[in-house]
Amino acid sequence: MKSNIQLDKHVLICYIYFGLQSSLLLEFLIPHLEDPMSTQISLKDLERNVFQKSFHDGLIDIQIGCVLLMFVIAPQLSPYLGDFWSSMIFLPFWAVIYLGVREIRKKIVQPRVGVVEFGKYRKSRQKKLGLVILVFNLLVLALGILSFFNFANLPGWVHSVRFSAVILAGFSLAGYMQEFPHLYLYGILIALAPLIGEFLYITFQVPHHGIPITFGITSFLIILNGLGIFRRLLKAHPVTSQEILE
């Protein structure tokens, strides 16, 4: 019973952090190319491809992976810091990652890839996504509170299923609105983590509902993928200087 309450606290904090982080991620959900010389040139496709290309630098992937690390490390710190502080300790860590990614984008990516500002169509899509994410975060918060108090005395796997459904819905929505298929895949990968973790817990009595293991694998894969994309980008785009043209 005591361990259920501890889990519920983690779930609540994870929900809140997930909501906060997805809001932060929004800034990065901004700015690739299908063959523009296909039989019919579609300017809309070209716009979408330019948007995807400017967004595909691997940094968003690294950031998502770093967010997931909280689910790996927080349960380990819980006996020493308590449920609340073991999760809260990640706020400055996320801030450092967020600022670091912003600086890397500004100082390393932009001089190589360039800067592009999108038109009204894309901006209005961004605004709509912002609104949807806000509503989605409120929903996540409400679900987190319900899980925390566990009024209906639901078994642990119900919370895992609920958490997975919220993650999958959130990532799918972001992937659809941003026209960025990568996010669908991440949604599936991340949504599987609590389910598999719960399975490991029920079957093998793995501590912390298996969350550190499953989220550890997922975050490792996502960070690795991000680093791979980032490395390819650095190789494909050597530093260029606009001074040549000035």
Added chain:
Amino acid sequence: MKDESRENEENHPLSEIDQVIHAPGRLMILVLLYVVESLDYVFLKNQTGLSWGNLSTHLAKLENAGYVVIEKGYQGKKPKSKIELTTQGRKAFKNYKSSLQMVLDDLPD
């Protein structure tokens, strides 16, 4: 004879095509600028695959025709330019698109 040839050239449907836009390099630049609000030299170079020299020449021609505007500025100590399509450029590109489509549509299969 020369006058007749010039007259034929002027009456040819392709004479309606804007020659400033029609060059492949400039067309690539305009297509990209048409779908976004603004971009910089580096992004344009990466997307078009043109050399710095070609890019600069094409942009100068487009700027002289009043189709693009290039804002040159600085971000810290580094030069930072912003290239935008002007209203005239957007209109010219739309006209080019419809003229070319009309000419191509008239061709037999």
